[in-house]
């Protein structure tokens with residue numbers, strides 16, 4: 367069996383456009399974010415997150431936060447970390463983004479469970495941030511798991527989850543609201559949100575952060 371470091375080193379990323387050029391046959395691509403590629407290590411229940419060259423500094427920050435969360439069932443176990451990678455539990459399931467894109471209903475019970483997961487991190491002195499649809503999993507067994515905790519130590523207030531919750535109860539829960547939203551439309555809504563172009567959203571966050 368190759369070491370985690372060797373597996374991480376096999377991942378070749380073109381640093382100009384963060385394009386994935388090559389990776390070991392033992393790896394299977396599981397997802398991509400704004401800072402990393404994530405692979406399942408074949409034949410195991412482990413995932414390796416390999417950061418883009420310009421984002422390797424996040425590996426240490428994220429590993430320290432995972433260490434603070436160890437033993438918490440809402441977060442993956444951390445097995446190893448290195449200069450540009452993390453090894454955590456591979457989560458069998460779907461992100462909330464995938465659930466909505468496929469029309470798999472999200473229930474208020476799951477939303478309450480996500481709140482519990484966030485509160486659990488707060489009890490450990492963390493400040494859960496960057497909580498968006500692709501960072502929340504519902505496992506095959508129906509459990510909630512949160513990933514991508516790199517920003518949990520930021521001091522800035524992040525209202526993203528409160529905004530998502532508001533949209534869930536105000537729109538998604540209405541009987542006429544479609545339960546399947548095409549991926550492209552979801553991405554467009556996310557992009558508009560990031561640019562602060564959705565009326566009524568993120569105003570509170572701006573006011574709080576301006577006051578700092």
Ligand SMILES: Nc1ncnc2c1ncn2[C@@H]1O[C@H](COP(=O)(O)OP(=O)(O)OP(=O)(O)O)[C@@H](O)[C@H]1O
Nearest residue numbers: 396397398399400401402404413455456457500514
């Ligand atoms: N442990 C895991 N098990 C299964 N899939 C995963 C796992 N971790 C990440 N993924 C998949 O890879 C995607 C990217 O992972 P992650 O969110 O950690 O990357 P990121 O670059 O930090 O993301 P962001 O764009 O949110 O900053 C996730 O949205 C998910 O689809």
Ligand SMILES: [Mg+2]
Nearest residue numbers: 399500501514
């Ligand atoms: Mg993410």
